[in-house]
Amino acid sequence: MKLTCLPSSLLLAVPLLASSPAWASYAFYVGKNLTQDQGVLVGGTGEEVSSHWLEIVPAVDHEPDSMIKVGVTEAANIPGQLIEIPQVAHTFRYLSMSYSDYAGFPAPLTNGGVNEHQVAVRDVWATNREELIDMTPTPQRGPQYSDLARLVLERATTARVGVELIGELIAEHGYSTYGGNTHLIADPDEGWVVWEFAGGQGLWAAERLGPDDVRVLYPGYIEKFPLDYRENPDFMGSDNLITFAEEQGWFDSQADEAFNVFEVYGRQDTRARTGGYKYMTQAALEKVTEEMAPVDEREMMARVRDHRIADDEAGYGQVVSLRKGIDADLIRIWVAPTGSLAAPFLPWWLGVQQVPLEYGQHRYLTKGAASNFLNPDFQVQEASDFAGRRFKQVMYLMCEDPDAYRPQVTELLEGFEQASFDDMPWVERSARTLIDQGQRNDAREMLTFYAHGRAEEAMDLGETLVDWLYASLELTSGLRRPGGEQINDPGGETVNCLVDADPDKPQDAQ
Structure with a gap:
């Protein structure tokens, strides 16, 4: 589906903020009544400077009295102290993209x-x-935020259980923060936005998203909230959510008609949905997504890939359709190894047995790489090409002349993804047949073989794109050399594929 540029009234034409891992990551939610396959659709980006890599974490049985470390260190913006909390007897298998650095938050970190x-x-x-x-x-x-995301993945059987788990963890162990955070938690039936607040008061709020809802988070938000939320199945929160606001003089239940979580606890210099921090507001993104209904995975990929969202800050892209009745090994998630503006979404299943070396952790953008030699245990993996680096090259070359190159690169990425979609029926039918015949290990090996094959072909595509873009620039406009001396940007505009960094300039929006 091709979409024309949004009118300027729906665009937020302000300079991008300085890169900050604290102000990062998009999330999209589309309820099952608005999707093509009647599954809940979730998409998003992780926006951190550091290295990103794919992990498929197996289910694990833990010894009694096992403990895990959580929290932040004294190096965090709000200094903290790591503590140990009890591990559960069994943690679930999950897939996530990990990353290596945020000040005072111990690696590896995850957005989910x-x-x-x-x-x-x-x-x-x-x-x-x-x-x-x-x-x-x-x-x-x-x-902290990464701990909570990981603990939900390890322990939650439904989205509602995940929300309750976050509330229990905060009540029992506290909460470490850089200044507040949200999580979108979803399952095949519903989604929840959970907002955890700074202040050390154990404050949190959660709102249910149903089958007819569309929600885009950047930043995360909750607005209208019932005063009797404890009796309302569509809302949850800490016991002191409203009473604490009254004590501080931020809300008066006798005078105010409704409790608005964003207005009471959110940043006071902006607005939910239209305050925005990039070139498209949440309101604009939600409107575009609603107009696409019924939405399928490819259309969600187009939203995540939008060049007004996906820039150098996007460390990866994810899209997953959550549908009932799927065998655990056949749960599929599409992941772009860096910003999907310049990288293809690849299919991965929880049945995949290992991650290709090229998609594992590398030293590119990993904290400490410039001041430490390589751990010999990683030498073969480090010697492999790195998908994150390969597709960053595509982005940097393509965005040198976005008007000329972005449409062509996008067409090739979508063509590559279409070939994967064309294969999905026979790949997943074959795996289901093997599982039904009691040959689960063979099904896992087949899924691994296919996923690795597509991942290798993506690397080949990336190499071809880099060679073509480099040669094309060299033979047309020439290879531009830097005019300054500082390779690291101290803050401001990041690399993007907006023509002249102008969201109002006519361009072929996807």
Whole structure:
């Protein structure tokens, strides 16, 4: 489906903020009544500077009295102290993209993924009002955003259970934060937005998203919230969610008609849905997505890939359709190894047995790489080509002349993805047949073989694109050399494929 450029009234034409891992990551939710396959659709990006790599984490049985470390260190923006909390007896299999760095938040970090019960998680920034941030005690203690995402993937059997788990963890162990955060948690029936607040008061709120809802988070938000939320199955929250706001003079239940979570606890210098922090507001993105209904996976990929969203800040792209009745090994998630503007979405299943070396962790953009030699245990993996680096090259070359190259690269990426979609019926039918015949290991080997094959072909495509773009630039406009001396941007505009970095300039929006 081709979409024309949105009118300027729906675009937020302001300069991009300086790159900050705290203000990062998109999440899309489309309810099952608005999708092509009647599954809940979840999409998103992870927006961090650091290296990203694919992980398929197996289910694990843990010894009694096992503990895990959670929280942040004294190096965090709001200093903290790592603590240990009990591990559960069994953790579930899940797939996620990990990344290597955010100040004071121990690696590996994750924005989420999907587990064997089809619980999907997306982490999205959502900073709070300054008073809450300022009252956060130091050192702060308790699980942080990545800990919560991982613990939900490891332990939750439904989205609602995931929300309840977050509430229980905060109540029992506290919460460590950079200033507030949200999680989108979804399963084949519903989704939930969970907003965890700074301040050290154990505050959190959650809103259910149903089959007819579309929600885009950037930043995450919850607005109208019932005062009797404890009796309402569509809302959850800490016991002090409203009483604490009243104590601070931020809300008066006698005078105010309704409790608006964003207006009470969110940043006071912006608005939900239309405040925005990139070139498209949440309202614009939600409207475009609603107009696409019934939405399928390819159309969700187009939303995640939109060049007004996906730029150098996008570390990867994800799309997953959550549908009932799917065998755990056949749960499929599409992942672009770096920003999907310049990289193809590849199919992965939870039945895949290992990640190709090229898609595992590498030193490119990994914290400490410039000051430490390589761990010999990683030498063969490091010697392989790195998918993240390969497709970053595509992005940098393509965005040198986006008007000329972006439409062509997008067409090739979509053609590559279409070939994968064309294969899905026979691949998944064959795997189901093997599973039904009691040959589950053979099914896993087949899924692994196919996924690795497509991943290798994607690397070949990336190499071809790099060679073509480099030669084309060299033979037409010439290879532009830098005019300054500082290779690292201290803050401001990042590499993007907007023509002249102008969202209002006519261009072929996908």
